[in-house]
Amino acid sequence: xxxxxxxxxxWFAVVLLVCLFAASGxxxxxxxxxxxxxxxxxxxxxxxxxxxxxxLAKQLKTPIAIRxxxxxxxxxxxFQEGKIDIVHLGPLPYVILRNSYTKAESLVAINExxxxxxxxxxxxxxxxGPLSVEQVRRSIAFSQPLSTCGHLTAGYxxxxxxxxxxxxxxxxxxxxxQVALAVVKGTYEVGTLKTAVAKKYASLxxxxxxxxxAFPGFLLVAxxxxxxxxxxxxxxxxxxxxxxxxxxALVMGQHGFAPVLDANYDLIRQNLKFFR
Amino acid sequence: xxxxxxxxxxxxWGVCLLSLAFWSCGAAYLRHERDTQEKLQLAGxxxxxxxxxxxxxxxxxIAMQAYFDSYIMQPEVLDILQAATTGxxxxxxxxxxxxxxxxxxxxEQFRQRDVRQLHFHTPDNRSFLRFHSPHNSGDSLVASxxxxxxxxxxxxxxxxxxxxxxxxxxxxxxxxxxQGQHLGSVELSQPFEAVRKGLHDLDAAxxxxxxxxxxxxxxxxxxxxxxxxxxxxxxxxxxxxxxQRELPDSPPPLSPVSQEVYKLLKTDQGFQxxxxxxxxxxxxxxHVGQVFQVSLVPLHDTDGAASAVMLTFVRTPELESLYAxxxxxxxxxxxxxxxxxxxxxxFLSSMQTVLEQEQRLALITSNIADGIYVMDGQGRITFVxxxxxxxxxxxxxxxxxxxxxDLFHRHAGGNQTVLEECPIxxxxxxxxxxxxxxxxxxxxxxxxxxxxxxxxMLKSGxxxxxxxxxxxxxxxxxxxxxxxLLSITDPLTGVYNRRFLQETLLKELCRAERHGEPFSLIMxxxxxxxxxxxxxxxxxxxxxxxxxxxxxxxxxxxxxCLARWGGEEFIVLLPHTGLLAAAALAETLLExxxxxxxxxxxxxxxxxxxxxxxxxxxxxxxGQRADAxxxxxxxxxxxxxxxxSV
Numbered sequence: 001x002x003x004x005x006x007x008x009x010x011w012f013a014v015v016l017l018v019c020l021f022a023a024s025g026x027x028x029x030x031x032x033x034x035x036x037x038x039x040x041x042x043x044x045x046x047x048x049x050x051x052x053x054x055x056l057a058k059q060l061k062t063p064i065a066i067r068x069x070x071x072x073x074x075x076x077x078x079f080q081e082g083k084i085d086i087v088h089l090g091p092l093p094y095v096i097l098r099n100s101y102t103k104a105e106s107l108v109a110i111n112e113x114x115x116x117x118x119x120x121x122x123x124x125x126x127x128x129g130p131l132s133v134e135q136v137r138r139s140i141a142f143s144q145p146l147s148t149c150g151h152l153t154a155g156y157x158x159x160x161x162x163x164x165x166x167x168x169x170x171x172x173x174x175x176x177x178q179v180a181l182a183v184v185k186g187t188y189e190v191g192t193l194k195t196a197v198a199k200k201y202a203s204l205x206x207x208x209x210x211x212x213x214a215f216p217g218f219l220l221v222a223x224x225x226x227x228x229x230x231x232x233x234x235x236x237x238x239x240x241x242x243x244x245x246x247x248x249a250l251v252m253g254q255h256g257f258a259p260v261l262d263a264n265y266d267l268i269r270q271n272l273k274f275f276r
Numbered sequence: 277x278x279x280x281x282x283x284x285x286x287x288x289w290g291v292c293l294l295s296l297a298f299w300s301c302g303a304a305y306l307r308h309e310r311d312t313q314e315k316l317q318l319a320g321x322x323x324x325x326x327x328x329x330x331x332x333x334x335x336x337x338i339a340m341q342a343y344f345d346s347y348i349m350q351p352e353v354l355d356i357l358q359a360a361t362t363g364x365x366x367x368x369x370x371x372x373x374x375x376x377x378x379x380x381x382x383x384e385q386f387r388q389r390d391v392r393q394l395h396f397h398t399p400d401n402r403s404f405l406r407f408h409s410p411h412n413s414g415d416s417l418v419a420s421x422x423x424x425x426x427x428x429x430x431x432x433x434x435x436x437x438x439x440x441x442x443x444x445x446x447x448x449x450x451x452x453x454x455q456g457q458h459l460g461s462v463e464l465s466q467p468f469e470a471v472r473k474g475l476h477d478l479d480a481a482x483x484x485x486x487x488x489x490x491x492x493x494x495x496x497x498x499x500x501x502x503x504x505x506x507x508x509x510x511x512x513x514x515x516x517x518x519x520q521r522e523l524p525d526s527p528p529p530l531s532p533v534s535q536e537v538y539k540l541l542k543t544d545q546g547f548q549x550x551x552x553x554x555x556x557x558x559x560x561x562x563h564v565g566q567v568f569q570v571s572l573v574p575l576h577d578t579d580g581a582a583s584a585v586m587l588t589f590v591r592t593p594e595l596e597s598l599y600a601x602x603x604x605x606x607x608x609x610x611x612x613x614x615x616x617x618x619x620x621x622x623f624l625s626s627m628q629t630v631l632e633q634e635q636r637l638a639l640i641t642s643n644i645a646d647g648i649y650v651m652d653g654q655g656r657i658t659f660v661x662x663x664x665x666x667x668x669x670x671x672x673x674x675x676x677x678x679x680x681x682d683l684f685h686r687h688a689g690g691n692q693t694v695l696e697e698c699p700i701x702x703x704x705x706x707x708x709x710x711x712x713x714x715x716x717x718x719x720x721x722x723x724x725x726x727x728x729x730x731x732x733m734l735k736s737g738x739x740x741x742x743x744x745x746x747x748x749x750x751x752x753x754x755x756x757x758x759x760x761l762l763s764i765t766d767p768l769t770g771v772y773n774r775r776f777l778q779e780t781l782l783k784e785l786c787r788a789e790r791h792g793e794p795f796s797l798i799m800x801x802x803x804x805x806x807x808x809x810x811x812x813x814x815x816x817x818x819x820x821x822x823x824x825x826x827x828x829x830x831x832x833x834x835x836x837c838l839a840r841w842g843g844e845e846f847i848v849l850l851p852h853t854g855l856l857a858a859a860a861l862a863e864t865l866l867e868x869x870x871x872x873x874x875x876x877x878x879x880x881x882x883x884x885x886x887x888x889x890x891x892x893x894x895x896x897x898x899g900q901r902a903d904a905x906x907x908x909x910x911x912x913x914x915x916x917x918x919x920x921s922v
Binding site: 066204 | 503
């Protein structure tokens with residue numbers, strides 16, 4: 001009996017080692033989940049983010065899946081639950097996330113078409129809408145509560161012109177395309193959205209009546225609870241050092257990436273009072 | 277008899293090649309049958325898929341026509357379009373917004389009904405308003421949308437599949453003509469998913485996949501939408517929309533097994549050929565023991581270019597059954613071929629063995645010193661060897677088919693008998709072996725003494741013929757006769773010798789005993805024969821002996837037996853002869869000697885003793901009595917006869 005056990009010991013060790021190697025391999029090769037910012041229509045968002053995801057997956061030799069979530073609150077919740085590894089966020093949700101979840105680590109900021117990692121938000125109306133912010137009386141549309149160009153921007157711009165946001169009827173429409181189209185349709189008197197998105201709708205008579213100062217840019221955030229420090233370093237290194245040839249193949253990120261300076265987001269922190 | 281190894285190898289190779297050729301033909305035929313059935317099955321599937329496709333797209337087209345009539349051709353909509361047609365750029369933008377406001381609720385309803393695209397076009401083929409992408413307008417559709425150009429040109433609706441700048445789908449382009457004024461056109465288009473749902477409702481077991489030709493699609497798409505397409509697993513030339521199924525209204529992904537089959541299509545030559553041909557077709561793909569049909573329905577743009585194909589994946593038990601049946605048939609055929617080949621090999625080997633044996637037999641029979649002939653059950657000759665023809669002096673053709681008994685078998689005195697009385701035939705009929713000496717006759721009429729051995733041939737216990745071996749022993753017989761004569765005769769005088777006489781005497785004693793009929797014996801001795809030898813020499817003595825014999829032979833019967841008893845003593849055995857007749861013969865012989873003079877010697881005399889057999893006599897007793905009588909004659913002065921008293 002003892003003989004049999006001793007005889008089987010090497011085999012047991014081999015099996016154990018194989019299991020250990022298999023387990024460690026599984027950790028290394030685990031699929032990462034990337035969630036884009038639901039700022040526009042899903043097909044537009046996914047098409048814009050896929051080249052970046054493919055590039056990262058190829059460089060990291062790790063499969064990355066896109067998980068589209070249309071609600072900011074859901075994105076932040078899932079991120080904190082460890083079900084999202086990398087997320088594309090605007091400055092407001094980033095600040096809010098950082099306040100409640102310390103394992104959110106910024107990777108890179110995303111440059112806008114002007115090459116800077118800043119952007120502006122605008123208040124827009126249709127051809128038959130108010131000519132200035134002061135004339136806004138009825139209603140206003142936002143994309144999502146946590147959108148930087150949503151509640152926070154509206155509060156900031158209306159306050160600037162002495163108009164009380166609480167006096168207006170307002171709704172959250174999901175994404176900024178919906179905001180633009182709702183204003184075009186005349187469903188809402190005005191709406192707030194990213195200036196770059198608003199300009200897409202110029203052919204539908206969408207007009208900018210006010211604009212914010214430059215906000216710190218959109219950024220990619222990694223979940224330290226699920227992404228290894230090596231992977232975080234590798235992603236940051238990859239994106240900040242991306243070759244112009246590879247960058248040209250991107251849509252989201254085609255204008256390059258910049259290091260994240262947390263101090264830049266103090267502007268958001270200072271105006272959090274407009275976010276409820 | 278064992279065949280040489282080389283011959284076995286030749287037969288083995290021959291049978292192998294023949295079996296292989298036979299198997300190849302059979303397998304090719306079975307394969308042809310299988311392929312024919314497969315083609316029929318695939319053709320049926322292709323046709324069914326085309327019909328389903330037509331049915332679904334026709335139903336959708338009818339629905340789109342109804343939507344157009346109900347929602348688009350309304351005065352308020354037409355007023356806006358008319359104003360846009362006549363207004364400046366700013367007015368056009370305002371009218372675009374008004375139209376968007378007017379029909380947005382309708383478009384939401386359309387989306388619920390799988391209408392993905394509501395797109396208005398200007399009369400000069402520019403995009404006026406895309407409800408699915410409202411911010412993209414004003415671009416020319418001339419290059420990318422032939423269906424729009426066609427509808428605006430002909431003022432007739434255009435239906436069909438077409439790629440586009442934002443989405444691909446099934447276009448239903450309606451020209452808008454109001455009060456005689458051409459206001460442009462509008463299309464209500466559906467994505468592939470809408471048709472897929474319709475097909476899925478008809479047959480839920482099937483999976484569908486749409487492939488788009490990159491060379492047609494990519495030049496048309498807005499850049500922002502190009503990333504929603506990726507090369508298919510089949511070919512870089514064909515794209516799939518939203519391969520990860522991330523868009524909200526994407527069709528569901530292929531089932532895992534269809535996905536595996538889809539991967540196999542890349543290396544399937546039949547499928548690649550059908551894809552290149554751009555015609556409806558179906559191929560069968562085997563995967564983990566199951567057979568799937570993949571049907572290909574090419575979709576042509578309204579300008580006729582093949583810009584997409586719809587693939588249908590479905591498991592096909594009919595083909596699985598067909599393949600299983602083919603495999604079984606092939607297995608059975610293979611086993612039968614193996615059996616057949618083995619049987620053929622054994623047959624040819626045995627044939628070769630028989631041939632070899634026949635050749636050897638022919639060699640043996642042609643070189644053997646004995647004649648051999650084979651007869652069938654009726655006694656007809658079926659085979660005869662060369663030696664037999666030589667012995668009998670006839671050609672083989674003259675023997676074959678003839679009754680041997682009638683042709684050359686003769687009996688005592690050279691006479692013929694009927695077959696049933698032939699001793700050979702009678703023994704053979706009892707399944708026995710006959711051995712004996714018989715008389716055969718040559719073609720020239722000469723009789724031959726032959727030694728015959730005949731053996732019946734049996735089959736299933738029935739006599740089917742016989743094999744007879746015969747040897748010409750005529751010379752031997754003659755020689756034997758000569759030897760026999762030499763052994764029983766006296767070489768000097770030619771009469772029987774003492775030994776033969778003793779044997780004959782014994783037989784006669786037995787016969788006399790049996791029949792009660794006595795016989796007589798004359799013993800004679802030449803008187804003073806020693807003096808003749810001494811005086812004239814032995815040669816003369818011999819002449820005297822031969823002279824005496826001639827004299828005696830002239831007087832005795834053929835049935836009598838004259839023998840030289842020794843020296844100058846002779847005995848004459850006289851069967852059926854009494855003492856008186858014997859004594860009379862002795863007296864006659866005495867007289868013959870007395871009157872017969874031998875040249876140079878003169879007359880010689882002899883003394884005679886005559887005895888007659890008595891019951892119970894032995895050879896010695898009878899001989900002694902004759903000898904004693906002969907001595908009595910000597911004692912009586914010679915040249916006289918002394919007989920027993922009666």
